[in-house]
Amino acid sequence: MFKCVIVLFTYGISITGFSQEDNEKNEIKVIARVQTDKVLLRWAATTPSSWLRGNKYGYLIERYTVLRDGNLLNPPEKKSLATAIPMPLEQWKEAVEKNDYAAIMAQALYGETFEVEETQGGLAQIINKSREIEQRFSFALFAADLNFEASKMAALGYEDVDIKNNEEYLYKVISLVPEELMKIEPGIVTIKIKEAEPLPAPIDLIAVPDDKNILLTWEYAMFKSIYNAYFVERSENGIDFKRLGGDTPLVNLNDKPGAPARRMFYVDTLSQNNKTFHYRVIGVSPFGEQGTPSEVVSAQGIKKLSSVPHISRHEFDNKGGVIINWDFAKETENEITGFELNWAAQEKGPYKVVKTGIPASSRKTTYAEPEPSNYFRVTALGKNNQKTTSLTAFVQTIDSIPPAAPIGLLGTVDTLGLVKLQWEANLEKDMLGYRVFRGNLDKEELSQITIDPINRTTFIDTVQVKSLNSSVFYQIVAVDKRFNMSDYSEKLRLKKPDVVPPSSPVFKGYKVDPKGIYLKWINSTSDDVVAHKLFRQRMDQSEKGWLPIFETDTITQYIDSNIESGIKYRYAIFAEDDSGLQSVPSTPITITSQTSTDEDLIKGFSLVADRVNKNISISWRKLPEDVLEITIYKSKKDEKPILFKQMPNSTNKVIDNSISPGNTYVYSLKVITKQGNHSKMKTKEVIF
Template identity: 60%
Template sequence: MIIEKTRHTILQKCLWVLVYFAVSFQGFSQRTTEDPSIRVIARVQGSKILLRWAPTTPSSWLKSNKYGYQIQRFTISRDGKLVSPPEKKVLTTTPIVPMGLERWEYIASGDDYAAILAQALFGEGFEVEGMEEEGALAQIVNKSREVEQRFSFAVFAADMNFEAAKMAALGYEDTTIVPGEEYVYKITTAIPEELLKVIPGSIVIKSQQPEPLPAPIDLIAVPDDKIVLLTWDYGMFKSIFTTYYLERSENGNDFKKLGDLPLVNLNDKPDAAKQRMQYIDTLSQNNKEYYYRVKGISPFGEESLPSKVVSAKGIKKLTATPHILKYTLEDSGAVLIEWEFLKEAENEILGFELNWSMQKKGPYIVVSKGLLPSSRKTRYQKLAASNYFTITAIGKNNQKKESLSAFVQTIDETPPAAPLGLTGTIDTLGIVTLKWDANTEKDMLGYRVFRGNLAKEEVSQVTISPINKNVFRDTVQIKSLNKNVFYQIVAVDKRFNMSEYSEKIELKKPDVVPPSSPTFSNYNVSDEGVFLEWIMSTSTDVKYHQLYRQNVQEPDKGWHLLFETEAGTTFTDNTIESNTKYRYAIFAEDNSKLRSEPSTPITIVYKKATPDENLVKGFTAIADREHQKIDLNWRKMPSEVTEILIYKAIKEEKPVLWKQISGSMDSLEDRSVSPNTIYVYYLQAMTDSGSHSVIQTKEIEF
C-alpha cells in the first residue's frame, strides 16, 4: 500500500520533482569530491530543540540506515558563563535507525512526502521515468542512478515533513533542554571505520526563544498577455528556506496556493549567478486584477510569514508592427520617411516615434515624438553622412513594437585633404607618438594610420577603424633588425571618402640593444706573462673592445681596465704577480655607449718557475720487462716540496697528467705499459710557496 501510494505521488503529483532531481539537488544532497560527512541544522521550538541532518553521499546514507546514528550534546555555557569542561550527554543510548515498514503505513497514507520517504527506504524499485536504459552496462548505471534518486528524494521529503524525517532517522527532538544554556550537538554514524569513514557533523545553538521565520522579500509581478511573471529574492534566505509556496487571491484577502507542491530553485548551484526565483502564472483573461504573496518553507516544514502583497493584471499584447516603406531626400536637405501599419490596430496604440542613429546597431535616439496613430510619414532635417531610422509603435499598455532599420545616406563624393604637419618621436620603450594638423572639413570622421619598416615598401594600416584625434600612439619592437620605421596618415570623412596619403616620415629607433659579446679564442701562460686572443663582437656599431682583469684573491678591488682597442684581437699581460689567481673578461661598447654582456671569463693562476733549476735531481726511468713495468726514481725532495706532478706521453703525442703525488715520495711504478713503445715522462715539483721547478724529462723504450 505504501509503495503504491508513493508511486502514485511521484508519477502523478511530483513530475517537476522528477525532472529537478535528474539535474541536481540543493540542501543536504549537494555532494562534492570530499570525504563523506554529516551536515546538521537546528532550530529552537518552544521547550525543545529540533535537529535535522543528512549524510552527503548516497552510499553513506545507505550504510547509516543500517548501522544508525548517535547524538551527543555538550553544554558549553549556562546563563552566559562558560562551562569548563563542557558537560557531555549521550542522547541516543543506542544508534537510531529508520523505523520499520509497518510504522510508516499510517503517516504515508496521509502525507505525500512521508510516502516518498517510505518508498525511498523500503520500495523494491525506485526509477525516475525517462531515465531507464537497456543493456548490461546500462543496468549498472541505472542501479547507481536509483541509489542517488532514493537518496535525493529522501532528503527532500525529510525537509518537507519533520515527523517523517524523525522516522527516517534524519531528525530528532531534544526535549531535555534548559533555558539559558548553550549546546554543541554532535552527530556521528555507527558505521565501522574499516567499512566507511564518515566525518561527524556538529552545530552550536542556544536554548532561547527563537525569532520567527522572516517573510520573503522583494516580490515583483510583471504582467504580459494572459500571464504574470512573479519573481522574488532567493539569495537572501537560501540558508533558511528550502522551498516556497506562492499564493494568489482575486480580492486581496482570500489567498490560495498555486499548486499542491512547493517551489524549488532549479538553478541553485554554488556558482549560480541568479539570486532570484521565478514563476509564471497563466491567466484565463486579461484586464483582471490578481493579488500575490509568497511564503517560505524551512527544512523543519515550518511556514514563514507571507511576503508583501503585489498585484497585476494581464495585458493584451501589441501584435501589429510598423514597417518603413521608403524615404525621399528633399532639396532642402531633409528626408521624408514613410511607413505602413495595420489600420485596424490603430486603436491599440497611442502613436508613433521616429528613432535615429549613425550606426545600424545603435544606440538609437528618439528624434520625433507624439506622432498620431493615423500618421504614416514624417520629416527629419538634421541628416548626417550616414543615417539609420526606425519607427516605433507605442501601445496603450506601454508596449512597444519597433520596425526594422532603414538606411539613409546623403550624397558626398569629395574626399578630405591629405593631413599635413606629420611629426613623431620614439622613446626607449618603443612607444611612438605621432602628431599632425587637424583637418578642417565639417564632415570629418577620423584618420587612418599606416606603418612600414622599409623606405620603399607599401605601408600597412595599423588602426582598426578611423580615430577621431590628430594624435596617435603606436608601439614598435626596439630590439629588431630594422633601425627605422615609416608612417603616413590618411583622412576619412563620414561618407568614408579617403584623402591622399600624407607625406611619409622616417623615425629612427633609439639604440637600446647592446652589442653582442666578444669571445676568447686562445690564451697561453708563460714566464713572460699571460697571452690572450679573442674574436671581436659581430655587431656593426661597435666602437671599442675593453679587456678587464680581476685579482680573484682580492675581489673587493673589483675589475681593472687593462686594454682598450678599436680593432685589436690580442694582448699580453706582463704586469701580474707570481702565485696569484686572475680572471679576465672582455666587453664590446657601441657608439651609443651601450656595453655588451661580458665574454665567458678566463681564470688562470700565474706561477713562475723557481730559480733553482736543480730542485729535481736523479730522475731515472728503468724498464723492468720481466715484471712488465717501468720504475721511476728520483732523489728525495727538499721539505718545501709539497707535491709532485708526473705527466706521461707516448713519444710524439701530447702529454697528459698521469700522477699527482706527495712531495715526500721518491719512486713510482708504471704498470700500464706495452712492449715496443717509447714512453716520455715529465716530472715537476711544486713548493709550498706556489712556485714550481723546471720540468725534468725522461724517455725510455719498453
C-alpha cells in the same frame, strides 16, 4: 517491500543546501532552529555513498552546553541525546497513506525500484539518467526539506525538547559508519536558546501582465538560507486565497553552483484578460515551516498588440533631414497611445529613443540631424505598456568629402622597442577614427598595422630593436563614418635605439719592408659606422696591452713606421658606430718587423778570376757569431741581379763555375743576423 511512481507537477525538484553543490567530500551538514520549548535539528550527508551507509549504521546526536547564564563552561557539559537510524519499513505505512513526502522518502529508502515519471521540467529528466542511488539520495533530501516528520523517520531530523532558556548549545551529529569502511566528517552547529523568531515574509513580489498570463517574480537570494521552497496563492477578491498547484511547493531550478539565482519566477495562466487577480507567496523552510505571507500584488491579463509597424520608405528633405514613413493597421489604432522613433549608429545597437509623442494617427516623422550611417526602428506603444517594434531600416547620407590629413605626428622609441605615437585630433564632426601605417624603409610603401580605425590620437606599437634597419617610419590616415580616407600624414622617421654593434672589419693583407709594416683591410659593412680604430700590441712584453695607433673613417690602409726592427707585433682593427657601439675585433694578425741596419758586418770581400780553371773565387773574412745567414746576388753588368747563394755563417768562400769568357760579373753580399737585421750590401765586379 513496495513500488511507487513519483510524479512531479511543478518545475522539478530541489536539493537544498546540504547537497546543492558538487561536494565530493564525505561529511555531514547540520542546521538548527529554535521553536517554543524545543530545538529542531536537520542534517544530511553530502554524498550518495555516505548517505547510503548512514542509513545502515545510523547517527549519534551529541549536545554540548557551552554557555549558561552568559558564562562559558570549561569544559562544556556533554550529553548524548539519541542514536538515529531510519525507521523500519513496516512503521512507514500509516505515514505514507497520509503524506506524499513520506511516500517519497520510504520509496527512496526501501523501494525495490525507483522510477520518476516526468510531466514538466528538466531536472527530473537529468535524474532519470543518473544512477539509481543518486536518484534515491536526491529525492530523500527533497522530501526531508519539505516535511520535517519524514526527515525524523529517515534519521535526518531530531527534536531536542530538554532545553533551557539561559543556555547555549553546540550540537554534533556523528556518523556511526566504521572508519575502515568510510571516513565521514561529523557535522556541528551552535545555537542560543531564545524566543522563537517568526519566519520573514518574502519581499519584492512583482506581477508582470501579458496576454492571458501573469509572470510573478520575487527575491530569492536574500532568503536562500531560510526558505528552500515557496507556495504561490491567488485570490479573485483579495481576501480568500487559494494555492496554485495544490500542496506541491515551488523550488528554484535556476540556482546552480557557480551561477546562483537571484529571483524566483512563476507564470500563472489565465482563462481571460481584463480580470484582476491578487497574488502572494509563502516561504517553506527546511523544517517544513511556512513563513509569513508576502505583500499582495494585483494584475490582470492584457491583450497583445495585434499590429506591428513597418517602415515603408525614407527620403531627405531640403534641410538634410530624414523623413521616415511607415505602415500600421488603421483598425488597431485604438489599441495604442502613439509611436516613438528609435535610432542607432549600428544595426546591433544600442538604440535610443530620438522622438516621442508621435500621434497614433501619424505615419511619418522627420529626424533632423542624421549621421553618415543611421539605423531606424518605429515602436508602437500599447495602452497596457505593451510594445511592438518594426524591423530595422538603414539610411545612409551622401558624403564623399574625406577628412583632412592628420598633422602633428610625433613619436618615441625606447630601448625595448616600445613605440609611442601621438598626433592632433581632426576637427570633422563625422570622424570615425584613424588608421596607422608602418614601414622599415623610407622609399617603401608603408603597411597598415591597425585592423579597425582607432578612435584616439595615440597609438602604442612594438618594433624589433635588434634588426638590420636602424629606423622605422610611420604615417596616419583619418577615416570618417562613411569610410572616406584622408591623405597620408607627413612621414615620421624614428631612429631605433642602437643595440646592435657594427660588423667587424677584416684584414686584407700586409707587407714588411725597411720603412715599416704596411697594412690593408676591408671596412665594416654597417652603414652607421663613423670610425675604424687600429690597435697594436708588442709581443715581447716590453709593452702591456693594446695601444691605439690609427683612427679613420673611410681609409683602408696604413703604414706603421714607428716600430723597432726584428720585433713581433699583433694588430687588430675595430669599427665604431654613431651610437658608440664597437664591433667585435677583426682576427688579429702577427707580423715581425724587418728594418735595415747601418752596421758594416762584411769584411775582406774579394773576387779572384781563375782563367786557367775557368771560375771566379768569392771570399770574405770570418763573420761574427750573431750572423745567421749569408746571401749572394749575381748578375752580368747592366743586368738585373738574381739570388746566387744562401749559406750559413760557417762558410767564408764560394767558387762560381758558371761563367763565360768576355763578360763582366757583378757580385753583391748581404748578411742577416739572428735578430733579423740586414747588413749593408757590399758589391764588387770582375772581368773574366
